[in-house]
Every structure is written in C-alpha cells, then in structure tokens.
Amino acid sequence: SAVISQKPSRDICQRGTSLTIQCQVDSQVTMMFWYRQQPGQSLTLIATANQGSEATYESGFVIDKFPISRPNLTFSTLTVSNLSPEDSSIYLCSVGGFSSGNTIYFGEGSWLTVV
Amino acid sequence: QQQVKQSPQSLIVQKGGIPIINCAYENTAFDYFPWYQQFPGKGPALLIAIRPDVSEKKEGRFTISFNKSAKQFSLHIMDSQPGDSATYFCAARNSGNTPLVFGKGTRLSVIA
Numbered sequence: 001s002a003v004i005s006q007k008p009s010r011d012i013c014q015r016g017t018s019l020t021i022q023c024q025v026d027s028q029v030t031m032m033f034w035y036r037q038q039p040g041q042s043l044t045l046i047a048t049a050n051q052g053s054e055a056t057y058e059s060g061f062v063i064d065k066f067p068i069s070r071p072n073l074t075f076s077t078l079t080v081s082n083l084s085p086e087d088s089s090i091y092l093c094s095v096g097g098f099s100s101g102n103t104i105y106f107g108e109g110s111w112l113t114v115v
Numbered sequence: 116q117q118q119v120k121q122s123p124q125s126l127i128v129q130k131g132g133i134p135i136i137n138c139a140y141e142n143t144a145f146d147y148f149p150w151y152q153q154f155p156g157k158g159p160a161l162l163i164a165i166r167p168d169v170s171e172k173k174e175g176r177f178t179i180s181f182n183k184s185a186k187q188f189s190l191h192i193m194d195s196q197p198g199d200s201a202t203y204f205c206a207a208r209n210s211g212n213t214p215l216v217f218g219k220g221t222r223l224s225v226i227a
Contacts, residue, residue, distance in 0.1 A: 104215055
C-alpha cells in the first residue's frame, strides 16, 4: 500500500483568498486524482493530475478555480482559488497504479472552512 | 447521470446483525468494484474489492456479492460490531488510468 501525506490537514481561510493543498506519496504512482467531499456527501472527482502536463478536469470544475500541478510521480498540489463559503469541504488526494493493479488509495484529506 | 447507485442511505442494526448495502452500476465497462469505509474526520479506507470474474469475495467479516448480469454488487458485514459504525461507499472504475466513480454512501450505525 501507499503512504499518502496531505498538507494542511485542516485550515480556516478568509473568503477571496486561496489555499494550496499538497499531496506527497512515498512511492511513484501512475495515477493521482483530486476529489472534493462536501459535508455529509459522497466524493466528487475534481480532476486527474497528469504528470508533466495539464490536469484533466471534470464537468463543473475549471482550471482557473482549481489549478493543479504534478511535477513528478510522487507529488501534486491542488489550489482552491478565490475562496467562498461554498468551497468549505474536504479535499482528498487519491493515488493508484502501483504493481498492485487497480487499488486506489486516499489520503486523510484536507478540511477547509471558508469564513 | 449517476453511474453508481447505492442504497440504503442509512442503516441501523443491532450488534451481531448482518447489514447489507447494495449498489447498482450502469457502465458495463467497469471491471473493478471496491468498497471504502470512512470514519468521521478520516479519509476513505479501502475495505474490500472485487473483479467481475468472481461472484463472491470474503475478507474476514466482510463479503462482497457480485451479480454481473444484474449489474449489482453488495456488501455484507457479518457479526457487526459498534466499531463498524461508519459511512460505507461503493465505487467502480474501468481498467487503465481511470478514476473511481462513487455511490452516495451509506451511514451505518451498529447499536449494542
């Protein structure tokens, strides 16, 4: 299995500011994804973080609001820009693609509250 | 369009009971079906997963039953314990570098 470290684990931010979330994996992975989980809800895919190229965004999510970087096979960042209270959610990094095949693992999440 | 439909939304069982959570999918290209367990304040943790070439998989007290023709799969928790109280998510994905699609989750409460 993979050890996934997400930072920050929790933050309170002012509206209009931005927050950058880091995801560090202890081994090289093929797949890295970012999900959002709103309070009491399921996980919604924001984007696939592609190494060395632009992320692939799902419908309803745009690069200007959620810029993503993935400079190598073990690290990615998600920025949530121009924060509003509606952005208060858990943001989860997800990885997979090891020799273990289909298994997808999740970090502990970054809890964002926008005030 | 929701690709994975999960039911029930919530479930309360007595300790020792066998809660059953059901999921149905639409995309016949899905070939990997995991279940995740999430406790409050934690990220989802992989519980058990199945491929469509088998009809059942058991790991400890957790069993997945899979019905390919009906495009349904379910999670059974044997001898449930209060520590099993959590939210359970079913998911599915295609092979290759594709993300998981999640059901809406089931909040399970096991009461002593």
